[in-house]
Amino acid sequence: MRFVVCIKQVPDAANVRFDPEKGTLIREGVEAMINPFDLNAIEAAVQLKEQLGGEVVCITMGPPQAESALRDALALGVDSAVLLSDRAFAGADTLATTRTLAAGIKKLGGADIVFCGKQAIDGDTAQVGPGLAARLGLNYATCISELEFIKDTNCLKVKRAWEEGYDILEIKLPALVTVLTCINTPRVPSLKGKLKAKKANIPVWGAKDLGLDTSLVGLSGSPTQVVTTCVPKFEAKKEMLEGDVEEKVDTLLNRLKEAGIL
Amino acid sequence: MGKVNYFLTEEQQMIVDLARQIAEEKIVPVRAELDEKEEFPWDIMKDLAQADLFGLYIPEEYGGLGGGCFENCLALEQLAWGCIAVTTTYAASALGGYPILLFGNDEQKSKYLPDIASGKKLAAFGLTEANAGSDAGAIQTTAVEDGDYWVLNGTKQWITNGGEAEIYTIIALTDKHKGPRGASAFIVEKSDPGFSFGKKERKMGLRASATRELIFNDCRIPKDRLLGRRGQGFIIAMKTLDLARPGIGAIGVGLAQAALDEAVKYAKERIQFGQPIMSFQAIQHMLADMATQIEAARALVYSVARTIDAGEKDIAKLAAMAKLFATDMAMKVTTDAVQILGGYGYMKDYPVEKMMRDAKILQIYEGTNQIQRNVIGQALNKEYTIKKK
Numbered sequence: 026m027r028f029v030v031c032i033k034q035v036p037d038a039a040n041v042r043f044d045p046e047k048g049t050l051i052r053e054g055v056e057a058m059i060n061p062f063d064l065n066a067i068e069a070a071v072q073l074k075e076q077l078g079g080e081v082v083c084i085t086m087g088p089p090q091a092e093s094a095l096r097d098a099l100a101l102g103v104d105s106a107v108l109l110s111d112r113a114f115a116g117a118d119t120l121a122t123t124r125t126l127a128a129g130i131k132k133l134g135g136a137d138i139v140f141c142g143k144q145a146i147d148g149d150t151a152q153v154g155p156g157l158a159a160r161l162g163l164n165y166a167t168c169i170s171e172l173e174f175i176k177d178t179n180c181l182k183v184k185r186a187w188e189e190g191y192d193i194l195e196i197k198l199p200a201l202v203t204v205l206t207c208i209n210t211p212r213v214p215s216l217k218g219k220l221k222a223k224k225a226n227i228p229v230w231g232a233k234d235l236g237l238d239t240s241l242v243g244l245s246g247s248p249t250q251v252v253t254t255c256v257p258k259f260e261a262k263k264e265m266l267e268g269d270v271e272e273k274v275d276t277l278l279n280r281l282k283e284a285g286i287l
Numbered sequence: 288m289g290k291v292n293y294f295l296t297e298e299q300q301m302i303v304d305l306a307r308q309i310a311e312e313k314i315v316p317v318r319a320e321l322d323e324k325e326e327f328p329w330d331i332m333k334d335l336a337q338a339d340l341f342g343l344y345i346p347e348e349y350g351g352l353g354g355g356c357f358e359n360c361l362a363l364e365q366l367a368w369g370c371i372a373v374t375t376t377y378a379a380s381a382l383g384g385y386p387i388l389l390f391g392n393d394e395q396k397s398k399y400l401p402d403i404a405s406g407k408k409l410a411a412f413g414l415t416e417a418n419a420g421s422d423a424g425a426i427q428t429t430a431v432e433d434g435d436y437w438v439l440n441g442t443k444q445w446i447t448n449g450g451e452a453e454i455y456t457i458i459a460l461t462d463k464h465k466g467p468r469g470a471s472a473f474i475v476e477k478s479d480p481g482f483s484f485g486k487k488e489r490k491m492g493l494r495a496s497a498t499r500e501l502i503f504n505d506c507r508i509p510k511d512r513l514l515g516r517r518g519q520g521f522i523i524a525m526k527t528l529d530l531a532r533p534g535i536g537a538i539g540v541g542l543a544q545a546a547l548d549e550a551v552k553y554a555k556e557r558i559q560f561g562q563p564i565m566s567f568q569a570i571q572h573m574l575a576d577m578a579t580q581i582e583a584a585r586a587l588v589y590s591v592a593r594t595i596d597a598g599e600k601d602i603a604k605l606a607a608m609a610k611l612f613a614t615d616m617a618m619k620v621t622t623d624a625v626q627i628l629g630g631y632g633y634m635k636d637y638p639v640e641k642m643m644r645d646a647k648i649l650q651i652y653e654g655t656n657q658i659q660r661n662v663i664g665q666a667l668n669k670e671y672t673i674k675k676k
């Protein structure tokens with residue numbers, strides 16, 4: 026079986042700051058890392074490979090530096106990696122991103138199962154997984170917290186979380202899933218994996234290699250235009266209530282009554 | 288910030304980074320609980336196995352990474368920064384593996400080293416007995432030949448990983464009257480008949496590490512479990528300890544570094560007399576001494592480990608120096624860290640009280656620091672006698 030994992034390199038969330046003037050992220054000096062959800066996607070794929078055999082290929086669309094995310098992935102049990110990188114890909118929205126990723130996966134020869142994270146912690150749209158599934162004509166399920174391969178029916182049995190509960194679904198392969206962080210605990214990298222990753226040859230595919238029309242990728246292929254961004258200001262009055270629980274509850278009740286809420 | 292350049296290769300730096308990552312992500316979050324519950328750190332052992340760290344010092348042909356004493360020290364230092372009870376569990380597996388690596392024949396190496404290297408099985412080393420601590424020559428456990436078997440009788444005491452490990456290297460008397468040539472080394476497997484374990488010891492520190500008695504009651508093991516030659520037991524034990532002692536030094540360095548990190552962080556935040564206690568010169572001087580001693584110990588441990596890897600054979604004195612200096616240092620630095628945190632340092636809410644409790648073992652096991660001084664003293668005596676001639 027071939028398992029393809031889509032990963033995105035994101036700035037380390039803990040250290041990232043926003044430039045309120047320019048409305049952009051301050052990326053300088055902030056370490057890049059694999060999107061946390063995608064670490065779980067890698068782990069899910071590697072576990073399935075260990076169980077069923079086959080190979081795990083990691084793919085990312087990003088600037089040349091995104092190669093380091095792929096090397097990190099290779100140290101986690103991924104067998105090979107491809108970087109989709111081209112000036113023309115810059116500024117992609119979710120639509121253009123899925124076009125590029127779909128072309129990359131096709132060039133790889135397709136996949137039995139594609140794994141994505143539920144969402145990227147910077148873009149946060151959670152659209153790339155479903156969009157990619159639609160584009161590749163794959164059955165899919167999002168927000169997966171459990172997963173099991175059913176050999177007899179060639180299905181993935183998955184537990185899909187939603188606000189009030191969960192569904193148990195069976196989806197026929199080839200399929201795509203987007204995973205939650207609770208699905209597994211990502212393993213620590215291995216030394217042998219790191220040594221292998223350091224030497225690995227990671228091909229870089231551009232628009233030409235993928236046979237993509239440059240007007241359909243990157244900014245020019247993106248119907249979304251980010252006009253402006255702003256940092257929300259928290260200007261509401263705030264007050265810390267003092268005292269023990271009883272006192273705090275009394276004060277809170279009084280405040281709510283005063284405000285006419287109760 | 289100026290950091291001493293120890294000229295690590297890219298691979299060595301990788302080992303440091305990986306061990307540190309495991310310490311931060313897997314060890315630090317659970318160390319207090321493991322300590323409190325005296326719980327054996329199986330989950331972390333699995334992580335260390337997954338990371339290939341059990342095979343650092345084992346040749347590639349046996350599934351290891353082909354590194355040496357230095358690579359092992361680098362990993363031990365970073366893991367010890369997280370918790371030395373966990374690190375001792377890991378290190379004791381190497382202590383059990385060294386005799387096989389150093390004195391095993393091809394068959395023994397192929398049978399046991401791959402499982403130790405992959406972390407699939409833990410190993411342990413059994414020398415100490417109730418009446419034989421520093422005086423290892425006083426051991427009473429015997430091994431008697433019986434046809435195609437050796438039959439072991441006796442009790443080993445305070446064996447790290449006892450009951451948890453699968454592979455044990457045991458020193459037992461084979462010819463009592465032959466003195467230093469009277470003992471031999473054996474490989475005993477957990478499932479061997481007549482082999483059982485005493486209760487788990489309750490300890491002041493190092494509480495996540497399992498320390499148990501090994502009880503041999505007509506324990507029959509096949510002939511081919513003899514390591515090296517008959518009569519080589521004490522030599523095997525000494526060579527094993529020589530190779531392992533720089534690692535204990537490295538554990539001291541990592542532990543002391545962790546204590547310093549906590550102490551500086553605290554000193555910058557704790558306000559007394561209207562200012563951070565860091566601004567008091569008395570505190571600064573303590574921290575300065577701690578940092579300086581740590582760096583000196585690190586430099587010594589690294590140099591000794593590299594000397595060993597470069598092929599030096601006469602290493603007893605050097606290994607003893609690395610163990611002695613770095614572990615005395617760790618005791619002092621962890622004690623001072625508690626002092627800097629004051630009453631808070633004495634409370635379980637902060638990690639330094641555990642560090643201080645844990646540090647004490649480093650001056651005791653793998654040869655007390657008095658015994659290290661004996662080793663160094665005897666070596667000096669010998670060196671200067673030779674020079675005079």
Ligand SMILES: Cc1cc2nc3c(=O)[nH]c(=O)nc-3n(C[C@H](O)[C@H](O)[C@H](O)COP(=O)(O)OP(=O)(O)OC[C@H]3O[C@@H](n4cnc5c(N)ncnc54)[C@H](O)[C@@H]3O)c2cc1C
Nearest residue numbers: 031032085086118119141142144145148149150151152153
């Ligand atoms: C401030 C700002 C606002 C934006 N607003 C919009 C907007 O309104 N509409 C819009 O369409 N785009 C927008 N974008 C662009 C968008 O964030 C991304 O560039 C992109 O399309 C991926 O979407 P995502 O990050 O939300 O990924 P998600 O859809 O949240 O990611 C889900 C999963 O898809 C996979 N994946 C995502 N990106 C990649 C990749 N590059 N390579 C490989 N796998 C990947 C990963 O598995 C990931 O876990 C905005 C960007 C910025 C900086």
Ligand SMILES: Cc1cc2nc3c(=O)[nH]c(=O)nc-3n(C[C@H](O)[C@H](O)[C@H](O)COP(=O)(O)OP(=O)(O)OC[C@H]3O[C@@H](n4cnc5c(N)ncnc54)[C@H](O)[C@@H]3O)c2cc1C
Nearest residue numbers: 412413414415420421422445446447651652653654655657
């Ligand atoms: C937690 C723990 C884990 C251990 N793990 C292992 C293990 O895995 N395998 C194993 O084989 N052993 C193990 N040991 C045993 C350990 O190596 C011994 O405790 C140690 O060698 C000291 O022996 P002793 O405790 O009997 O002290 P003793 O030898 O009784 O010493 C008591 C005191 O006298 C001093 N002393 C003794 N002889 C001399 C001398 N000639 N000159 C000066 N001072 C001297 C000592 O330094 C010490 O201060 C472990 C011990 C502990 C506590």
